[in-house]
Amino acid sequence: MSARRRTEFSAERRRFLTQGAQAAGSVSLVGFLLGAYGEPAASTPVAALRPPGALAEDAFLGACVRCGLCVRDCPYDTLRLARFGEPLATGTPYFVARDIPCEMCEDIPCVKACPTPALDKSLTDIRAADMGVAVVTGTDTCFSITGVAHCVGCYEACPIKDDAITMEMKQEHGKVFFVPTVHREHCTGCGKCEADCLYPEAAIKVLPRALVRHDIGQDLA
Amino acid sequence: MTSARTSPEQRAPGHPATRRIARRSWWLRQRFLLARRAVQLGLLGLFLLGPVAGIWWAKGNLAASTWFGVIPLSDPFIVVQSLLAVGHVTVTALLGALLIGAFYWLVGGRAFCSWVCPVNIITDAAHWCRERLRLPPGWRPQRNLRHYLLAMCLVSAALTGTLTWELVNPVTLVQRALVFGVGLGWAVILAVFLFDLLVSRRGWCGHLCPVGAFYGLVGRTSPLRVAADRREACTDCGDCFAVCPEPHVITPALRGSGSRLVLAGDCTNCGRCLDVCDDDVFRFTERYAYAARERDRLPSG
Numbered sequence: 001m002s003a004r005r006r007t008e009f010s011a012e013r014r015r016f017l018t019q020g021a022q023a024a025g026s027v028s029l030v031g032f033l034l035g036a037y038g039e040p041a042a043s044t045p046v047a048a049l050r051p052p053g054a055l056a057e058d059a060f061l062g063a064c065v066r067c068g069l070c071v072r073d074c075p076y077d078t079l080r081l082a083r084f085g086e087p088l089a090t091g092t093p094y095f096v097a098r099d100i101p102c103e104m105c106e107d108i109p110c111v112k113a114c115p116t117p118a119l120d121k122s123l124t125d126i127r128a129a130d131m132g133v134a135v136v137t138g139t140d141t142c143f144s145i146t147g148v149a150h151c152v153g154c155y156e157a158c159p160i161k162d163d164a165i166t167m168e169m170k171q172e173h174g175k176v177f178f179v180p181t182v183h184r185e186h187c188t189g190c191g192k193c194e195a196d197c198l199y200p201e202a203a204i205k206v207l208p209r210a211l212v213r214h215d216i217g218q219d220l221a
Numbered sequence: 222m223t224s225a226r227t228s229p230e231q232r233a234p235g236h237p238a239t240r241r242i243a244r245r246s247w248w249l250r251q252r253f254l255l256a257r258r259a260v261q262l263g264l265l266g267l268f269l270l271g272p273v274a275g276i277w278w279a280k281g282n283l284a285a286s287t288w289f290g291v292i293p294l295s296d297p298f299i300v301v302q303s304l305l306a307v308g309h310v311t312v313t314a315l316l317g318a319l320l321i322g323a324f325y326w327l328v329g330g331r332a333f334c335s336w337v338c339p340v341n342i343i344t345d346a347a348h349w350c351r352e353r354l355r356l357p358p359g360w361r362p363q364r365n366l367r368h369y370l371l372a373m374c375l376v377s378a379a380l381t382g383t384l385t386w387e388l389v390n391p392v393t394l395v396q397r398a399l400v401f402g403v404g405l406g407w408a409v410i411l412a413v414f415l416f417d418l419l420v421s422r423r424g425w426c427g428h429l430c431p432v433g434a435f436y437g438l439v440g441r442t443s444p445l446r447v448a449a450d451r452r453e454a455c456t457d458c459g460d461c462f463a464v465c466p467e468p469h470v471i472t473p474a475l476r477g478s479g480s481r482l483v484l485a486g487d488c489t490n491c492g493r494c495l496d497v498c499d500d501d502v503f504r505f506t507e508r509y510a511y512a513a514r515e516r517d518r519l520p521s522g
Protein backbone atom coordinates (compact mmCIF):
# COMPACT_ATOMS: atom_id res chain seq x y z
CA MET A 1 0.00 0.00 0.00
CA SER A 2 1.48 3.35 -1.00
CA ALA A 3 1.93 6.09 1.54
CA ARG A 4 -0.59 8.23 -0.29
CA ARG A 5 -3.25 5.58 -0.29
CA ARG A 6 -2.66 5.03 3.39
CA THR A 7 -3.25 8.69 4.24
CA GLU A 8 -6.36 8.73 2.08
CA PHE A 9 -7.58 5.67 3.84
CA SER A 10 -6.95 7.09 7.29
CA ALA A 11 -8.59 10.41 6.36
CA GLU A 12 -11.58 8.49 5.06
CA ARG A 13 -11.66 6.37 8.16
CA ARG A 14 -11.35 9.40 10.38
CA ARG A 15 -14.27 11.13 8.64
CA PHE A 16 -16.34 7.99 8.93
CA LEU A 17 -15.62 7.65 12.63
CA THR A 18 -16.27 11.32 13.31
CA GLN A 19 -19.56 11.25 11.44
CA GLY A 20 -20.60 8.11 13.23
CA ALA A 21 -19.79 9.61 16.59
CA GLN A 22 -21.67 12.80 15.71
CA ALA A 23 -24.71 10.83 14.68
CA ALA A 24 -24.59 8.86 17.93
CA GLY A 25 -24.28 12.07 19.92
CA SER A 26 -27.26 13.66 18.14
CA VAL A 27 -29.40 10.61 18.61
CA SER A 28 -28.58 10.39 22.30
CA LEU A 29 -29.50 14.04 22.78
CA VAL A 30 -32.73 13.79 20.82
CA GLY A 31 -33.55 10.58 22.64
CA PHE A 32 -32.97 12.24 25.96
CA LEU A 33 -35.17 15.20 25.03
CA LEU A 34 -37.99 13.04 23.74
CA GLY A 35 -37.82 10.67 26.66
CA ALA A 36 -37.84 13.53 29.10
CA TYR A 37 -40.67 15.20 27.26
CA GLY A 38 -42.87 12.17 26.95
CA GLU A 39 -42.41 11.06 30.55
CA PRO A 40 -44.10 13.87 32.49
CA ALA A 41 -46.90 14.19 29.94
CA ALA A 42 -48.24 10.98 31.40
CA SER A 43 -50.49 11.53 34.39
CA THR A 44 -49.17 11.46 37.92
CA PRO A 45 -49.05 7.91 39.27
CA VAL A 46 -51.76 7.05 41.77
CA ALA A 47 -49.34 6.38 44.63
CA ALA A 48 -47.84 9.88 44.40
CA LEU A 49 -49.63 12.51 46.45
CA ARG A 50 -49.05 16.26 46.31
CA PRO A 51 -48.32 18.31 49.46
CA PRO A 52 -51.19 19.94 51.39
CA GLY A 53 -52.66 22.99 49.68
CA ALA A 54 -51.44 21.96 46.22
CA LEU A 55 -53.45 23.48 43.41
CA ALA A 56 -55.27 21.18 40.99
CA GLU A 57 -52.63 19.23 39.05
CA ASP A 58 -52.65 21.36 35.86
CA ALA A 59 -52.33 24.66 37.70
CA PHE A 60 -49.83 23.11 40.09
CA LEU A 61 -47.52 22.15 37.23
CA GLY A 62 -47.59 25.73 35.98
CA ALA A 63 -47.07 27.38 39.36
CA CYS A 64 -44.54 25.12 41.08
CA VAL A 65 -40.96 26.11 40.22
CA ARG A 66 -39.56 22.81 41.59
CA CYS A 67 -37.45 24.54 44.24
CA GLY A 68 -37.91 21.99 47.00
CA LEU A 69 -38.43 24.56 49.75
CA CYS A 70 -41.53 22.63 50.85
CA VAL A 71 -39.38 19.49 50.99
CA ARG A 72 -36.78 21.19 53.13
CA ASP A 73 -39.25 22.57 55.67
CA CYS A 74 -41.24 19.37 56.16
CA PRO A 75 -40.14 18.18 59.62
CA TYR A 76 -40.94 14.53 58.86
CA ASP A 77 -39.09 14.19 55.54
CA THR A 78 -42.42 13.30 54.01
CA LEU A 79 -41.94 15.19 50.80
CA ARG A 80 -39.40 14.62 48.05
CA LEU A 81 -38.74 16.05 44.62
CA ALA A 82 -39.35 13.78 41.65
CA ARG A 83 -36.00 12.84 40.18
CA PHE A 84 -35.33 12.73 36.49
CA GLY A 85 -36.54 9.36 35.25
CA GLU A 86 -39.31 9.00 37.83
CA PRO A 87 -42.80 8.89 36.33
CA LEU A 88 -43.72 12.39 37.52
CA ALA A 89 -43.01 15.86 36.21
CA THR A 90 -39.30 16.20 37.05
CA GLY A 91 -38.56 18.22 40.16
CA THR A 92 -42.12 18.43 41.49
CA PRO A 93 -42.75 17.56 45.16
CA TYR A 94 -44.74 14.50 46.15
CA PHE A 95 -45.01 11.86 48.82
CA VAL A 96 -45.84 8.19 48.97
CA ALA A 97 -48.15 7.57 51.92
CA ARG A 98 -47.02 4.01 52.56
CA ASP A 99 -43.39 5.20 52.87
CA ILE A 100 -43.76 8.39 54.89
CA PRO A 101 -47.22 9.89 55.29
CA CYS A 102 -48.04 13.52 56.00
CA GLU A 103 -48.29 14.15 59.73
CA MET A 104 -50.80 16.98 59.30
CA CYS A 105 -48.67 19.63 61.02
CA GLU A 106 -50.75 22.23 62.79
CA ASP A 107 -48.65 25.12 61.38
CA ILE A 108 -48.32 23.57 57.85
CA PRO A 109 -44.64 24.51 57.33
CA CYS A 110 -44.58 23.17 53.75
CA VAL A 111 -47.25 25.63 52.62
CA LYS A 112 -45.54 28.47 54.46
CA ALA A 113 -42.22 27.68 52.79
CA CYS A 114 -43.58 27.64 49.26
CA PRO A 115 -42.57 30.85 47.48
CA THR A 116 -45.10 30.41 44.66
CA PRO A 117 -48.87 30.03 44.42
CA ALA A 118 -48.39 26.25 43.93
CA LEU A 119 -49.27 25.57 47.57
CA ASP A 120 -52.31 27.64 48.39
CA LYS A 121 -51.52 30.08 51.22
CA SER A 122 -55.19 30.35 52.12
CA LEU A 123 -54.90 26.87 53.61
CA THR A 124 -54.39 27.68 57.30
CA ASP A 125 -56.31 24.81 58.86
CA ILE A 126 -54.65 21.50 58.03
CA ARG A 127 -58.01 19.76 58.48
CA ALA A 128 -59.15 21.52 55.32
CA ALA A 129 -56.29 19.96 53.34
CA ASP A 130 -57.26 17.79 50.43
CA MET A 131 -54.35 15.66 49.32
CA GLY A 132 -56.60 12.76 48.40
CA VAL A 133 -59.15 10.42 49.94
CA ALA A 134 -58.54 7.19 51.80
CA VAL A 135 -60.40 4.25 50.34
CA VAL A 136 -60.57 0.73 51.78
CA THR A 137 -59.32 -1.15 48.76
CA GLY A 138 -58.62 -4.47 50.45
CA THR A 139 -62.16 -5.45 51.33
CA ASP A 140 -61.04 -9.06 50.97
CA THR A 141 -57.76 -8.67 52.86
CA CYS A 142 -58.42 -6.25 55.74
CA PHE A 143 -58.06 -8.21 58.99
CA SER A 144 -61.15 -6.61 60.51
CA ILE A 145 -63.43 -6.98 57.50
CA THR A 146 -62.47 -10.60 56.95
CA GLY A 147 -62.84 -11.25 60.64
CA VAL A 148 -59.30 -12.56 61.07
CA ALA A 149 -58.63 -10.15 63.91
CA HIS A 150 -60.10 -7.11 65.50
CA CYS A 151 -57.55 -4.74 63.97
CA VAL A 152 -57.72 -0.99 64.37
CA GLY A 153 -54.35 0.00 62.87
CA CYS A 154 -55.75 2.52 60.41
CA TYR A 155 -58.23 3.95 62.83
CA GLU A 156 -55.63 4.49 65.53
CA ALA A 157 -53.23 6.08 63.06
CA CYS A 158 -55.64 8.71 61.84
CA PRO A 159 -54.88 12.16 63.32
CA ILE A 160 -58.58 13.00 63.08
CA LYS A 161 -60.12 9.65 63.94
CA ASP A 162 -63.84 9.54 64.62
CA ASP A 163 -64.23 12.35 62.09
CA ALA A 164 -62.33 11.02 59.08
CA ILE A 165 -62.44 7.34 59.94
CA THR A 166 -64.59 5.15 62.17
CA MET A 167 -64.85 1.43 62.82
CA GLU A 168 -68.45 0.53 61.99
CA MET A 169 -69.88 -2.54 63.64
CA LYS A 170 -71.55 -5.07 61.38
CA GLN A 171 -73.24 -8.33 62.23
CA GLU A 172 -73.33 -11.23 59.81
CA HIS A 173 -74.37 -14.82 60.57
CA GLY A 174 -74.23 -14.02 64.24
CA LYS A 175 -70.63 -12.83 63.95
CA VAL A 176 -69.52 -9.29 64.79
CA PHE A 177 -67.22 -7.40 62.40
CA PHE A 178 -65.70 -3.95 62.56
CA VAL A 179 -65.38 -2.26 59.21
CA PRO A 180 -62.98 0.69 58.78
CA THR A 181 -65.07 3.40 57.19
CA VAL A 182 -63.70 6.64 55.75
CA HIS A 183 -65.78 9.80 55.80
CA ARG A 184 -64.70 11.64 52.71
CA GLU A 185 -65.83 15.07 53.76
CA HIS A 186 -63.33 14.99 56.66
CA CYS A 187 -60.47 12.88 55.28
CA THR A 188 -57.46 15.01 54.28
CA GLY A 189 -55.61 12.28 52.43
CA CYS A 190 -52.64 12.45 54.79
CA GLY A 191 -52.03 8.72 54.36
CA LYS A 192 -51.38 7.91 58.03
CA CYS A 193 -53.88 5.06 57.80
CA GLU A 194 -52.25 3.64 54.69
CA ALA A 195 -48.81 3.86 56.29
CA ASP A 196 -49.93 2.02 59.42
CA CYS A 197 -52.21 -0.61 57.91
CA LEU A 198 -51.13 -3.94 59.36
CA TYR A 199 -51.81 -5.96 56.25
CA PRO A 200 -48.60 -6.44 54.19
CA GLU A 201 -50.11 -4.67 51.18
CA ALA A 202 -52.10 -1.79 52.63
CA ALA A 203 -55.81 -2.59 52.65
CA ILE A 204 -56.59 1.11 52.87
CA LYS A 205 -55.07 3.51 50.35
CA VAL A 206 -55.18 7.22 49.68
CA LEU A 207 -56.26 7.97 46.15
CA PRO A 208 -56.14 11.34 44.42
CA ARG A 209 -59.48 13.15 44.77
CA ALA A 210 -59.98 13.20 41.02
CA LEU A 211 -60.15 9.40 40.99
CA VAL A 212 -62.76 9.24 43.72
CA ARG A 213 -65.08 12.07 42.66
CA HIS A 214 -67.11 12.29 45.82
CA ASP A 215 -68.85 15.32 44.35
CA ILE A 216 -70.83 13.09 42.00
CA GLY A 217 -71.89 10.86 44.86
CA GLN A 218 -73.06 13.93 46.73
CA ASP A 219 -75.07 15.07 43.73
CA LEU A 220 -76.89 11.77 43.66
CA ALA A 221 -77.49 11.66 47.37
CA MET B 222 2.81 42.60 9.73
CA THR B 223 -0.52 44.31 9.22
CA SER B 224 -2.10 42.02 6.61
CA ALA B 225 -0.69 38.73 7.81
CA ARG B 226 -3.71 37.93 10.00
CA THR B 227 -4.77 34.36 9.46
CA SER B 228 -8.07 34.38 11.27
CA PRO B 229 -6.84 33.44 14.75
CA GLU B 230 -10.45 32.67 15.71
CA GLN B 231 -10.02 29.33 13.95
CA ARG B 232 -6.56 28.58 15.23
CA ALA B 233 -6.20 25.76 17.70
CA PRO B 234 -4.16 26.43 20.84
CA GLY B 235 -1.37 24.20 19.55
CA HIS B 236 -0.94 26.18 16.31
CA PRO B 237 2.69 27.24 15.81
CA ALA B 238 1.68 30.91 15.75
CA THR B 239 0.17 30.58 19.19
CA ARG B 240 3.05 28.64 20.70
CA ARG B 241 5.25 31.05 22.54
CA ILE B 242 7.27 31.18 25.65
CA ALA B 243 4.77 31.98 28.36
CA ARG B 244 5.91 35.04 30.18
CA ARG B 245 3.58 34.61 33.08
CA SER B 246 3.09 31.88 35.60
CA TRP B 247 0.55 29.10 35.18
CA TRP B 248 -1.40 30.45 38.15
CA LEU B 249 -1.69 33.88 36.62
CA ARG B 250 -2.90 32.34 33.38
CA GLN B 251 -5.66 30.44 35.20
CA ARG B 252 -6.63 32.92 37.89
CA PHE B 253 -10.16 33.66 36.71
CA LEU B 254 -10.82 30.07 35.72
CA LEU B 255 -9.81 28.90 39.19
CA ALA B 256 -11.85 31.64 40.85
CA ARG B 257 -14.89 30.65 38.79
CA ARG B 258 -14.58 26.99 39.66
CA ALA B 259 -14.24 27.96 43.31
CA VAL B 260 -17.42 30.05 43.13
CA GLN B 261 -19.36 27.39 41.19
CA LEU B 262 -18.39 24.59 43.53
CA GLY B 263 -18.64 26.80 46.60
CA LEU B 264 -22.22 27.70 45.78
CA LEU B 265 -23.07 24.06 45.26
CA GLY B 266 -21.39 23.39 48.59
CA LEU B 267 -23.56 26.00 50.31
CA PHE B 268 -26.69 24.32 48.98
CA LEU B 269 -25.36 20.96 50.15
CA LEU B 270 -24.38 22.23 53.59
CA GLY B 271 -28.01 21.86 54.70
CA PRO B 272 -28.76 18.29 53.63
CA VAL B 273 -25.24 17.05 54.44
CA ALA B 274 -24.26 18.93 57.59
CA GLY B 275 -27.55 20.38 58.80
CA ILE B 276 -26.35 23.96 58.34
CA TRP B 277 -29.19 25.67 56.54
CA TRP B 278 -27.67 28.87 55.19
CA ALA B 279 -29.14 28.10 51.80
CA LYS B 280 -32.36 26.18 51.23
CA GLY B 281 -33.88 25.21 47.91
CA ASN B 282 -32.09 25.32 44.58
CA LEU B 283 -31.37 27.65 41.65
CA ALA B 284 -35.08 27.88 40.77
CA ALA B 285 -35.90 29.44 44.14
CA SER B 286 -34.15 29.52 47.48
CA THR B 287 -34.20 31.05 50.91
CA TRP B 288 -30.94 32.35 52.40
CA PHE B 289 -30.30 32.52 56.12
CA GLY B 290 -33.98 31.85 56.63
CA VAL B 291 -35.07 35.23 55.30
CA ILE B 292 -33.75 36.35 51.92
CA PRO B 293 -35.83 34.95 49.06
CA LEU B 294 -34.15 34.45 45.71
CA SER B 295 -35.70 33.10 42.54
CA ASP B 296 -34.72 32.66 38.92
CA PRO B 297 -36.35 35.45 36.91
CA PHE B 298 -36.63 33.30 33.76
CA ILE B 299 -38.61 30.60 35.59
CA VAL B 300 -40.76 33.17 37.37
CA VAL B 301 -41.61 34.81 34.02
CA GLN B 302 -42.58 31.41 32.58
CA SER B 303 -44.70 30.66 35.63
CA LEU B 304 -46.38 34.05 35.32
CA LEU B 305 -47.20 33.29 31.68
CA ALA B 306 -48.42 29.81 32.59
CA VAL B 307 -50.77 30.58 35.47
CA GLY B 308 -51.23 34.34 35.23
CA HIS B 309 -49.98 35.30 38.69
CA VAL B 310 -47.02 34.93 41.01
CA THR B 311 -46.46 35.65 44.68
CA VAL B 312 -44.73 38.74 46.04
CA THR B 313 -41.99 36.47 47.39
CA ALA B 314 -41.24 35.00 43.96
CA LEU B 315 -41.34 38.43 42.35
CA LEU B 316 -39.01 39.94 44.95
CA GLY B 317 -36.62 37.01 44.57
CA ALA B 318 -36.62 37.37 40.80
CA LEU B 319 -35.95 41.11 41.04
CA LEU B 320 -33.03 40.56 43.41
CA ILE B 321 -31.45 37.96 41.14
CA GLY B 322 -32.22 39.98 38.00
CA ALA B 323 -30.68 43.13 39.50
CA PHE B 324 -27.61 41.25 40.69
CA TYR B 325 -26.88 39.73 37.30
CA TRP B 326 -27.57 43.00 35.53
CA LEU B 327 -24.90 44.53 37.75
CA VAL B 328 -22.25 41.85 37.27
CA GLY B 329 -22.95 41.22 33.61
CA GLY B 330 -25.92 38.97 32.80
CA ARG B 331 -24.15 35.84 31.72
CA ALA B 332 -21.87 35.94 34.71
CA PHE B 333 -24.51 33.45 35.80
CA CYS B 334 -23.17 31.13 33.10
CA SER B 335 -19.49 31.33 33.88
CA TRP B 336 -19.58 31.79 37.64
CA VAL B 337 -22.67 29.91 38.84
CA CYS B 338 -24.28 27.47 36.39
CA PRO B 339 -23.11 23.89 37.05
CA VAL B 340 -23.62 22.94 33.39
CA ASN B 341 -20.78 25.31 32.51
CA ILE B 342 -18.36 22.92 34.20
CA ILE B 343 -19.66 20.09 32.04
CA THR B 344 -19.55 21.99 28.75
CA ASP B 345 -16.12 23.43 29.55
CA ALA B 346 -14.90 19.89 30.21
CA ALA B 347 -16.35 18.73 26.89
CA HIS B 348 -14.62 21.62 25.15
CA TRP B 349 -11.34 20.79 26.84
CA CYS B 350 -11.56 17.19 25.61
CA ARG B 351 -12.61 18.35 22.15
CA GLU B 352 -9.54 20.56 21.85
CA ARG B 353 -7.24 17.75 23.01
CA LEU B 354 -8.80 15.36 20.49
CA ARG B 355 -8.67 18.01 17.75
CA LEU B 356 -12.24 17.30 16.73
CA PRO B 357 -13.74 19.39 13.92
CA PRO B 358 -16.31 21.99 15.02
CA GLY B 359 -19.24 19.85 13.89
CA TRP B 360 -22.72 21.29 13.71
CA ARG B 361 -22.62 25.08 13.79
CA PRO B 362 -26.08 26.54 14.16
CA GLN B 363 -26.69 30.29 14.21
CA ARG B 364 -25.67 31.94 17.47
CA ASN B 365 -29.15 33.43 17.77
CA LEU B 366 -30.91 30.07 17.58
CA ARG B 367 -30.99 30.32 21.39
CA HIS B 368 -33.16 33.40 21.15
CA TYR B 369 -35.73 31.44 19.16
CA LEU B 370 -35.58 28.69 21.76
CA LEU B 371 -36.02 31.30 24.48
CA ALA B 372 -39.13 32.63 22.72
CA MET B 373 -40.35 29.05 22.32
CA CYS B 374 -40.05 28.43 26.08
CA LEU B 375 -42.17 31.47 26.85
CA VAL B 376 -44.80 30.76 24.20
CA SER B 377 -45.00 27.14 25.25
CA ALA B 378 -45.50 28.08 28.92
CA ALA B 379 -48.28 30.48 27.95
CA LEU B 380 -50.00 27.99 25.64
CA THR B 381 -49.78 24.88 27.80
CA GLY B 382 -50.20 26.54 31.19
CA THR B 383 -47.31 24.48 32.53
CA LEU B 384 -43.55 24.91 32.82
CA THR B 385 -42.66 22.77 29.81
CA TRP B 386 -39.07 23.99 29.68
CA GLU B 387 -38.50 22.99 33.28
CA LEU B 388 -39.21 19.38 32.31
CA VAL B 389 -35.96 19.27 30.36
CA ASN B 390 -33.95 22.33 31.47
CA PRO B 391 -30.45 20.91 32.10
CA VAL B 392 -29.47 23.92 34.24
CA THR B 393 -31.99 23.34 37.02
CA LEU B 394 -32.05 19.60 36.40
CA VAL B 395 -28.36 19.15 37.01
CA GLN B 396 -28.26 21.40 40.05
CA ARG B 397 -31.39 19.83 41.52
CA ALA B 398 -29.94 16.39 40.89
CA LEU B 399 -26.80 17.32 42.81
CA VAL B 400 -28.66 18.90 45.73
CA PHE B 401 -31.80 16.74 45.99
CA GLY B 402 -30.64 13.38 44.64
CA VAL B 403 -29.44 12.31 41.23
CA GLY B 404 -31.88 9.64 40.04
CA LEU B 405 -31.29 9.32 36.31
CA GLY B 406 -29.95 12.87 36.33
CA TRP B 407 -26.53 11.60 35.30
CA ALA B 408 -28.07 10.85 31.87
CA VAL B 409 -28.68 14.56 31.40
CA ILE B 410 -25.12 15.38 32.41
CA LEU B 411 -23.83 12.77 29.96
CA ALA B 412 -26.13 13.94 27.15
CA VAL B 413 -24.95 17.55 27.43
CA PHE B 414 -21.33 16.45 27.62
CA LEU B 415 -21.59 14.18 24.58
CA PHE B 416 -23.50 16.78 22.60
CA ASP B 417 -20.77 19.36 23.16
CA LEU B 418 -18.02 16.83 22.61
CA LEU B 419 -19.27 15.07 19.50
CA VAL B 420 -22.00 17.08 17.84
CA SER B 421 -21.24 20.74 18.14
CA ARG B 422 -18.31 22.79 19.40
CA ARG B 423 -19.53 24.94 22.31
CA GLY B 424 -22.91 23.79 21.05
CA TRP B 425 -25.09 23.91 24.12
CA CYS B 426 -23.96 27.07 25.92
CA GLY B 427 -22.86 28.92 22.80
CA HIS B 428 -25.83 28.30 20.53
CA LEU B 429 -28.81 26.65 22.20
CA CYS B 430 -29.35 27.21 25.91
CA PRO B 431 -32.31 29.58 26.42
CA VAL B 432 -31.30 30.23 30.02
CA GLY B 433 -27.98 31.62 28.86
CA ALA B 434 -29.85 33.58 26.18
CA PHE B 435 -32.09 35.06 28.86
CA TYR B 436 -29.18 36.15 31.02
CA GLY B 437 -27.52 37.48 27.87
CA LEU B 438 -30.48 39.81 27.40
CA VAL B 439 -30.29 40.83 31.07
CA GLY B 440 -26.61 41.69 30.59
CA ARG B 441 -26.94 43.82 27.46
CA THR B 442 -26.66 47.03 29.45
CA SER B 443 -24.59 45.69 32.35
CA PRO B 444 -22.07 48.05 33.91
CA LEU B 445 -19.41 45.40 34.56
CA ARG B 446 -17.70 44.65 31.26
CA VAL B 447 -14.43 43.51 29.77
CA ALA B 448 -12.48 46.08 27.75
CA ALA B 449 -9.64 45.48 25.28
CA ASP B 450 -8.01 48.35 27.07
CA ARG B 451 -4.49 48.05 25.64
CA ARG B 452 -5.42 46.76 22.22
CA GLU B 453 -2.33 48.44 20.69
CA ALA B 454 -0.23 45.87 22.57
CA CYS B 455 -2.04 42.96 20.88
CA THR B 456 0.38 40.66 19.05
CA ASP B 457 -2.34 38.75 17.17
CA CYS B 458 -1.50 35.50 18.90
CA GLY B 459 -5.18 34.52 18.98
CA ASP B 460 -5.08 33.04 22.47
CA CYS B 461 -8.11 35.05 23.58
CA PHE B 462 -10.17 33.93 20.57
CA ALA B 463 -9.21 30.34 21.16
CA VAL B 464 -10.22 30.40 24.79
CA CYS B 465 -13.36 32.57 24.63
CA PRO B 466 -16.65 30.66 24.67
CA GLU B 467 -18.21 33.43 22.55
CA PRO B 468 -15.26 34.63 20.42
CA HIS B 469 -17.40 36.86 18.20
CA VAL B 470 -17.81 39.31 21.09
CA ILE B 471 -14.09 40.11 21.18
CA THR B 472 -13.67 41.12 17.54
CA PRO B 473 -15.21 44.63 17.61
CA ALA B 474 -13.48 45.58 20.87
CA LEU B 475 -10.05 44.26 19.90
CA ARG B 476 -9.98 44.70 16.13
CA GLY B 477 -12.43 47.55 15.61
CA SER B 478 -11.71 51.23 15.71
CA GLY B 479 -14.70 52.05 17.90
CA SER B 480 -15.15 51.36 21.59
CA ARG B 481 -12.76 49.02 23.31
CA LEU B 482 -15.57 47.66 25.46
CA VAL B 483 -16.87 44.16 24.89
CA LEU B 484 -20.50 45.20 24.65
CA ALA B 485 -22.31 42.08 23.45
CA GLY B 486 -24.62 40.49 26.02
CA ASP B 487 -23.24 37.12 24.90
CA CYS B 488 -19.98 37.79 26.79
CA THR B 489 -20.06 35.68 29.94
CA ASN B 490 -17.60 37.80 31.94
CA CYS B 491 -15.62 34.64 32.50
CA GLY B 492 -12.34 36.52 32.37
CA ARG B 493 -10.55 33.87 30.34
CA CYS B 494 -9.24 36.50 27.93
CA LEU B 495 -7.66 38.29 30.92
CA ASP B 496 -6.21 34.95 31.98
CA VAL B 497 -4.51 33.98 28.74
CA CYS B 498 -3.37 37.28 27.26
CA ASP B 499 0.34 37.57 27.90
CA ASP B 500 0.29 41.17 26.77
CA ASP B 501 -2.33 42.29 29.32
CA VAL B 502 -4.66 43.71 26.72
CA PHE B 503 -7.88 43.06 28.64
CA ARG B 504 -9.28 44.26 31.93
CA PHE B 505 -12.60 44.38 33.75
CA THR B 506 -14.06 47.84 33.90
CA GLU B 507 -17.16 49.86 34.72
CA ARG B 508 -18.71 50.32 31.35
CA TYR B 509 -20.34 53.76 31.60
CA ALA B 510 -17.40 55.56 33.17
CA TYR B 511 -15.09 53.88 30.65
CA ALA B 512 -17.29 54.87 27.74
CA ALA B 513 -17.33 58.44 29.02
CA ARG B 514 -13.53 58.44 29.23
CA GLU B 515 -13.38 57.08 25.69
CA ARG B 516 -15.64 59.86 24.51
CA ASP B 517 -13.35 62.42 26.10
CA ARG B 518 -10.44 60.70 24.33
CA LEU B 519 -8.59 60.55 27.59
CA PRO B 520 -6.14 57.71 28.00
CA SER B 521 -7.79 55.23 30.30
CA GLY B 522 -6.28 54.17 33.54
Ligand code: SF4
Pocket residue numbers: 051052073074075076077078079101102103104105108109110111126
Ligand atom coordinates in the same frame (compact mmCIF):
# COMPACT_ATOMS: atom_id res chain seq x y z
S1 SF4 C 1 -48.23 19.10 56.76
FE1 SF4 C 1 -46.31 18.66 57.82
S2 SF4 C 1 -45.92 16.49 57.49
FE2 SF4 C 1 -47.47 17.13 56.03
S3 SF4 C 1 -46.28 17.59 54.19
FE3 SF4 C 1 -46.60 19.50 55.27
S4 SF4 C 1 -44.82 19.74 56.54
FE4 SF4 C 1 -44.84 17.59 55.88
Ligand code: SF4
Pocket residue numbers: 063064065066067068069070071092093113114115116118119
Ligand atom coordinates in the same frame (compact mmCIF):
# COMPACT_ATOMS: atom_id res chain seq x y z
S1 SF4 D 1 -42.12 24.98 47.68
FE1 SF4 D 1 -43.76 25.35 46.23
S2 SF4 D 1 -42.73 25.90 44.31
FE2 SF4 D 1 -41.19 24.93 45.63
S3 SF4 D 1 -41.25 22.78 45.07
FE3 SF4 D 1 -42.66 23.01 46.80
S4 SF4 D 1 -44.65 23.33 45.83
FE4 SF4 D 1 -43.10 23.70 44.26
Ligand code: SF4
Pocket residue numbers: 133134157158159160161164165182186187188189190191192193194206
Ligand atom coordinates in the same frame (compact mmCIF):
# COMPACT_ATOMS: atom_id res chain seq x y z
S1 SF4 E 1 -58.62 8.50 57.04
FE1 SF4 E 1 -56.47 8.15 56.58
S2 SF4 E 1 -55.96 9.67 55.02
FE2 SF4 E 1 -57.89 10.27 55.90
S3 SF4 E 1 -57.33 11.75 57.46
FE3 SF4 E 1 -57.47 9.73 58.47
S4 SF4 E 1 -55.42 8.90 58.37
FE4 SF4 E 1 -55.47 10.63 56.95
Ligand code: SF4
Pocket residue numbers: 136141142143144145151152153154155180196197198199202203204
Ligand atom coordinates in the same frame (compact mmCIF):
# COMPACT_ATOMS: atom_id res chain seq x y z
S1 SF4 F 1 -55.16 -1.35 59.51
FE1 SF4 F 1 -55.51 -2.36 57.58
S2 SF4 F 1 -56.06 -4.42 58.16
FE2 SF4 F 1 -56.27 -3.20 59.99
S3 SF4 F 1 -58.42 -2.55 60.02
FE3 SF4 F 1 -57.28 -0.95 58.96
S4 SF4 F 1 -57.41 -1.49 56.80
FE4 SF4 F 1 -57.96 -3.31 57.98
Ligand code: SF4
Pocket residue numbers: 333334335338339340341344392425426427430431432433434
Ligand atom coordinates in the same frame (compact mmCIF):
# COMPACT_ATOMS: atom_id res chain seq x y z
S1 SF4 G 1 -25.60 28.82 28.57
FE1 SF4 G 1 -27.10 27.74 29.84
S2 SF4 G 1 -26.15 25.81 30.42
FE2 SF4 G 1 -24.51 27.15 29.64
S3 SF4 G 1 -23.69 28.10 31.43
FE3 SF4 G 1 -25.27 29.50 30.65
S4 SF4 G 1 -27.15 28.91 31.71
FE4 SF4 G 1 -25.68 27.27 32.04
